[in-house]
Amino acid sequence: MSFIQKLRDANPLIHNITNIVVTNFTANGLLALGASPFMADAHEEVADVAAMSGAVLINIGTLNEHAIKSMLLAGKSANAHGVPLVLDPVGAGATSYRTEVTHRLTSEIKLTALRGNVAEVANVIGEKWSSKGVDAGSGEGDVVAIARKAAAQLDCIVIVTGAEDVITDSKTTYIAANGHPILTKVTGTGCLLSSVVAAFLAVAGDxxxxxxxxxxxxxxxxxxIAAGKTAGQGPGSFQIEFLNQLSVLTTERYAELSKIKEA
Ligand code: ATP
Ligand code: TZP
Ligand code: MG
Ligand code: MG
Incomplete structure (x- = not known):
């Protein structure tokens, strides 16, 4: 059985400590997909919420000291209870604060997966790659090599997204070539993707x-599919249709259109 079918059958609870830009979009995207979103960041409850969830997502998009403590508490609880944990290091490399926080998070908690653009992933492991705010910016280097190095260093799955996406555990590497450039015109499409990864990990077993x-x-x-259905209409229509497609895309149609290969 495909993982998307397992996810839709299981309706896993996904704990999100995420940023204020994307919170609503993330909750709606997870609902459309077939997961059950739970946004909670109070220090008093994050450990309990993480422990009861199928997976936990931490996202540093709008960072502050309160959020960092929430992430550490939730991350340690997820680790203690065997709950998969995903980090989206939004803007790592853009400021030294963000970079240092990702180093603290990855040294104190064990990730199941890290998902970011190439600049973010490079900066999480101390490699140089210039960034532009929360966007990838320019840089030179081998994206697959950076992803594999990060996966080996952090001992977790690393996903580097862009026009093509790299998914690796350092030993096995997949390249995924689906997507559409209009995803870059809707804020939070990377952040939602990180929560979607968490939802799939919740039903992944080993x-x-x-x-x-x-x-x-x-x-x-x-x-x-959403870009095709809303061609010429712009990112507003795309965003709505994209949520629709996360909900109605069948396993069969997905299998027909998926472009994924081992590197
Ligand atoms: P950034 O801030 O650099 O945009 P992000 O966190 O938004 O990073 P993306 O790399 O944009 O994350 O990935 C989000 C989604 O958009 C992924 O599904 C990715 O495959 C897709 N995507 C990004 N750029 C393109 C592109 N040029 N063509 C097709 N799909 C893309
Ligand atoms: N500023 C801080 S977080 C954020 C912005 C615009 C959202 C970034 O979302 P994404 O998914 O990385 O494009
Ligand atoms: Mg993007
Ligand atoms: Mg992002």
């Missing part, structure tokens, strides 16, 4: 890399 790869590819196929 096939975590394969589930992460399917998450990335499924998301890209949904975006392609």
């Amino acid at each position: 096939q975590k890399l394969e589930a992460a790869a399917e998450a990335i590819s499924f998301y890209g196929v949904a975006a392609e």
Whole structure:
């Protein structure tokens, strides 16, 4: 059975400590997909919420000291209870504060997966790659090599997204080629994707890399169909249709359109 079918059957609870820009879009995207979103960041409850969830997502998009403590409490609880944990290091490299916080998070908690653009992932492991705010910016280097190095260093799955996406555990690497450039015109499409990865990991059992790869590819196929249906209308119509497609895209149609290969 595909992971998307397992996800829709299980309706896993996904704990999100995320940023104020994307909170509503993330909750609606997870609902459309078939997961059950739970946004909670109070210090008093994050450990309990993480422990009861199928997976936890931490996202540093609008960072502050309160959020960092929430992330550490939730992350440690997820680790203690065997709950998959995903980090989206939004803007790592853009400021030294963000970079240092990702170093603190990755040294104190064990990630199941890291998902970001290439500049973010490079900066999480101390590699140089210039960034432009929360966007990837320019840089030179081998994206697959950076992803594999990060996966080896952090001992977790690493997903580097862009026009093509790289999914690796350092030993096995997949390249996913679905998606559409209009995804870059809607804020939070990267952040939602990180929560979608968490939702797939919640039902992955021990096939975590394969589930992460399917998450990335499924998301890209949904975006392609939505872009086709709203061609010429702009990002507002795309955003709504994209949520629709996360909900109605069938396993069969997904399998027909998925472009994923082992590197
Ligand atoms: P950034 O801030 O650099 O945009 P992000 O966190 O928004 O990073 P993205 O790399 O944009 O994350 O990835 C989000 C989704 O958009 C992924 O599904 C990715 O495949 C897709 N995507 C990004 N750029 C393109 C592109 N040029 N063509 C097709 N799909 C893309
Ligand atoms: N500023 C801080 S977080 C954020 C912005 C615009 C959202 C970034 O979302 P994404 O998914 O990385 O494009
Ligand atoms: Mg983007
Ligand atoms: Mg992002």
